[in-house]
Amino acid sequence: MISVQACLDGILLGILFALIAYGMALQWGVMNIINIAQGDLVILGGYIAYFMYLYGIHPAWGVIVAPVIMYFVGIVIYKLVINKVVDRDLFISILATFGISILFMQLMNFAFGADVVLANSDYGTTMLFNNNVVLPNSKIFSAFISILFAICLVIYMKKSKLGRAIRATAQNARAAKILGVDTEKVYAATFGINAALCGVAGALISITFTIHPYMGLPYTIRSFMIVIVAGLGNLPGVAMSGMGLGVFEEFADYILGTEFRIGSVFLLLVLILVYRRFKLSRKREYLK
């Protein structure tokens, strides 16, 4: 029963992380930008839901309001900063988004204060297997919403004109430009969509966990790891590696102790990277 519990906890946690990672993979793939401010966008989305909660609106509505607001926040960031670094070196974009991250942290601290806050959903708890496995409904809700948004996005990417333009730009920006795709617009939309996804995730995090202006970085790191493990442009991979990492984390926590939780995840990352290199080098030999 304990392993069922740890498994489910991990999967629910992983799905949420996978949503953030998906946004990161999208803009990484399309724009070749690693967004260090990813986590801070998540936290900002969380604050939107929190303020709705403060004004008596159920925070679950945040999953609709937060992405709309965050989409425009994303567009503004793109117009102000990102469009100047998008064709440059990866290092420059990391520096620029790192700067945005610090700016966001300080602004949020200034505007919302340094208190740890949360929004209560009062969703209750689901008991399974004769009360041996307990799942907070808020976690189930956030996993469900995450999956919903991910599916919508995949369909949108496949069917809509903008979605096709985004995919074309990701494959070859120059060719897409020649064929009449307004890549500038595509970049802006991609960044906006990523910010909107962060907004959804943030609203969910304010319902399931806690938010604080300085709590963004762990989410950036986690999504970065998921993308690294899954590879770019590999959506099922992102979902699988998100859940896999979540489950692995819970088990590591349970078996080795909480202090080894993060450490074991990083160890896994190193092993995966080494394994990848190993595979790559074998391929290279084969090509010779």
Added chain:
Amino acid sequence: MRLNKILLSFISALVILFSTSIASFAKVVGDKIILGAAISLTGKYSSNGVHTQNGYNMAVDRINSMGGVKVGGKTYKFDIIYYDDESNPKRAAQLAERLISQDGVEFMLGPYSSGLTKAIAPVTEKYGVPMVEANGASRSLFTKGYKYLFAVLAPANLYLDVAIDLAVEKNNGKGVTVAMAFEQDAFSQDVRLGVLDAIKRTGSKKVIDDKLPKELNDMAATLVKVKQMKPDVLVVSGHTKGALTAIRQISEMKVDVPMLAMTHCDAAKLSKQHGKNSQYALCASQWHKTLTYKDDFFKDGMTYDADFTKEFGYAPPYQAAESSAALLVFKDAFERANSFDQKKVRDALAATNMQTFYGNIKFAEGGQNVDKPMVLFQVMCDDAGKCENKVVAPTKWASAKLIHPIPSWSER
């Protein structure tokens, strides 16, 4: 050319003005005793930094309006130079250096948090500047042999051992099983050491000893273990984030435990953010308004609470109360030393033995206050869902009876 000359003379005039104004800031000027403090007004500690500053300011106004400090037959008034340390230890150390060597401050008040106090203490020690601090409780501050550091609060290792004693008392003096979940930071680990001592002393047994990572706010795995092991006491310490996360997940996962003890409940505004879900949680606190300590300036806790609320628009957390107490200690020491000589003031501080509205204050060799026990309050809610913190231990100060064991979630 002419314009240049005018500009030059203007700038030099400014420089002269500026340098004299800096010089006039120094130490004891006219009828003013200038204290220096680096406080977190921005950054992650800014809420508690502001509580600290409000506590200091409240005491300065009160002491000044009630006759000030009498030294050598003359009356002096307190004044404080504040700098914002941005919640950054390095910055705090720089500012301490600046306060002492540029502004000429000869007496310091502490910053907020153990980490920042640790950064400042070596500086004040180097210059022999007495510092009374009110917000650094980490045990390691008091084992370094600092001579000029004095803390009005009880050290971190005493935060939760009262809870273990209480659980043992409720168990008819027999040892209990304890589950521990502590964040991996200096303060929480000090609290953990205190709990370990208490476990050893009472013949209890630890069954879970988890160290929570600083970054992730999820303790579901720990709580699964708690459900399985069914300990008598669950102790959690991880600042406000830890307290909020614990209550949220304990209530969501319906974890039944006879006693739940935590730190930072009032800073986390637990009863406000979680309402009835936080009911029955035991919280360690340095101070509570219902304690019956008294002094001449603030009278007692209830009066302090009312005055502070009137002035700042919110009820004082203990961080504010202990900060106010630091000024009372300084005043007392100056008057006993009857001098502004740093050495004499230091010796007078070391000999402090007084009562304030915040508690008794008497410093041990290491500078920690050994005369003020921690109190435990329990969150108690009425049927309408309004929650209040009531002191339940030590018995001497209790204003309500401890509810033990905590009713199970299915009965609530």
